[in-house]
Amino acid sequence: MLSFIDNFWQLFVLSAPWLLVGLLVAAIMKAWIPMDWLQRQLGGDGVKPVVKGALLGAPLPLCSCGVIPAAMQLRRGGAGKGATVAFLSATPETGVDSISVSYVLLGPLMAIVRPVAAILSAITSGLLVGKATGHDQKATDPSAVKSCCASKTAATPAPEPAPVKSACCATKKTAAAQLSRRQKLWQQAKEGVQYSTGKLLSDFYLWLMIGLFFAALVQTLVPMDALAKYGSSIWTMLLMVLISVPMYVCATASTPIAAALMMMGISPGAALVFMQAGPATNIATISVVLKELGRRALAAYLFGVIVMSVFFGWLLDTALDYFDISVQSAMQHQHSVLPDWLELAAALLLAALILRILWQQWQQKRSFASANH
Numbered sequence: 001m002l003s004f005i006d007n008f009w010q011l012f013v014l015s016a017p018w019l020l021v022g023l024l025v026a027a028i029m030k031a032w033i034p035m036d037w038l039q040r041q042l043g044g045d046g047v048k049p050v051v052k053g054a055l056l057g058a059p060l061p062l063c064s065c066g067v068i069p070a071a072m073q074l075r076r077g078g079a080g081k082g083a084t085v086a087f088l089s090a091t092p093e094t095g096v097d098s099i100s101v102s103y104v105l106l107g108p109l110m111a112i113v114r115p116v117a118a119i120l121s122a123i124t125s126g127l128l129v130g131k132a133t134g135h136d137q138k139a140t141d142p143s144a145v146k147s148c149c150a151s152k153t154a155a156t157p158a159p160e161p162a163p164v165k166s167a168c169c170a171t172k173k174t175a176a177a178q179l180s181r182r183q184k185l186w187q188q189a190k191e192g193v194q195y196s197t198g199k200l201l202s203d204f205y206l207w208l209m210i211g212l213f214f215a216a217l218v219q220t221l222v223p224m225d226a227l228a229k230y231g232s233s234i235w236t237m238l239l240m241v242l243i244s245v246p247m248y249v250c251a252t253a254s255t256p257i258a259a260a261l262m263m264m265g266i267s268p269g270a271a272l273v274f275m276q277a278g279p280a281t282n283i284a285t286i287s288v289v290l291k292e293l294g295r296r297a298l299a300a301y302l303f304g305v306i307v308m309s310v311f312f313g314w315l316l317d318t319a320l321d322y323f324d325i326s327v328q329s330a331m332q333h334q335h336s337v338l339p340d341w342l343e344l345a346a347a348l349l350l351a352a353l354i355l356r357i358l359w360q361q362w363q364q365k366r367s368f369a370s371a372n373h
Contacts, residue, residue: 008216009347011105011256015212017338017346018104019252022097023196026061031192033060035070039077042087049079050126053086054119061095061200068288081133081293085301086126088289092279093118098251105215105259107327110268114275117312121276125304129293132300202357207253209354215260232267232321237313240270241306244278251279268320268327269313276309 038056042049062070071088079087094115103111249257258271281302290298320327 004216004220007219008212011212011215011219012350013343013347014104015101015256016350017343018100019097019208020346020350022061022095022100022252023201025059025096026200027189027192027196030195031188035073036077039074039079042074042079042083043077045080045082045130047127049083050086050130051123053079053083053126054090054122057087057089057091057122058094058115058119059096060091061097061196062091067091068285072288072292075292080130081297082126082130084126084293085129085289085297085304086122088285089125089280089301089305090118090122092251092285093122093276094251098255101252101255105255106262106268106271109325109327110272113312113316114272117272117308117316118276121280121305121308121312124308125301128300128304129297132296133294197353198357201353202361204250204253205354205357207249208256211249211253211256211260215256215263218260218263232269232317234310234314236266236270237273237310240266240273240313241277241310244274245281245302245306249278249282251275254278262328267313267317269315269317272316273309273313276312277306280305280309 041052041056057067060067060070067088070091071084074087075081075084099111099115102114106114244254254275258275261274262268262271286298286302289301293301319325
């Protein structure tokens with residue numbers, strides 16, 4: 001029991017600094033990457049919007065469920081079906097937070113392979129959807145397409161600014177504008193931090209804890225290479241697909257689970273299949289794609305994600321065998337690159353943030369129960 005607790009705590013401490021870095025980058029991206037700019041980049045048909053959808057979605061730290069409203073907003077704002085699917089596939093498969101945790105738990109090689117495979121898989125899925133659905137008719141959501149500001153500008157020309165009466169007034173206005181700009185930047189930064197340490201963290205902290213629990217349990221009880229003779233077969237990868245497709249797990253939370261699977265002897269390629277297929281496909285995503293984009297788009301989407309996940313898993317195992325590289329050995333010798341005090345401080349901060357979320361959820365349940373009585 002003590003060995004398990006020690007393993008769990010060591011994994012948590014090792015992951016915490018990099019997860020906090022990911023949350024910080026998530027806050028910056030949330031605060032200063034406007035959704036309307038993304039919509040303009042992903043509009044239209046063809047290869048270019050699909051590639052943009054995958055590249056723009058890959059670093060975004062959105063979970064499997066959190067990406068759905070963002071993708072549908074892009075779709076209704078004018079993004080094509082292929083670009084929407086590429087964004088919907090790449091975003092939950094990887095992100096700045098999951099890449100940082102992958103570096104710690106899986107090693108630098110997996111931290112590089114994972115986002116590359118996610119982007120290429122998303123591009124393939126997007127192109128297949130575009131091909132299957134033909135010429136894309138953009139969604140016509142008036143609230144997403146039209147702009148009240150644009151209509152007002154077209155109807156009446158903007159009034160000319162009144163002449164400045166004195167230099168004193170101009171100085172005051174300039175100072176007020178600079179103050180307003182600073183306040184806006186501060187407000188945006190505050191909202192980004194609140195999102196990353198609140199909504200985003202609450203979306204995946206439970207699965208992260210389950211993954212770390214599973215990894216610590218395997219590290220404590222299961223001997224290394226227990227499944228080595230079965231771990232690299234194509235059947236193991238297909239089993240990973242069957243397990244991961246209906247499962248709700250985000251990219252960050254899937255990382256410690258994949259690490260535990262690799263400790264049991266599952267090949268890096270099979271673990272990669274789990275990390276790709278799991279976050280990109282779940283019941284919620286499948287139902288939304290079916291409703292919003294149609295059956296043909298859903299079939300092409302699932303085909304692209306599953307086939308490309310298995311293909312990249314097979315390709316990774318083949319390359320590792322050819323070059324005689326052992327990812328599991330690198331995991332066993334993985335050591336911290338940060339000072340102990342910094343890791344401990346990050347772990348305590350992350351634990352405090354999770355406890356705050358638990359407290360808020362308990363308060364909400366208590367308020368709801370008292371309101372019903």
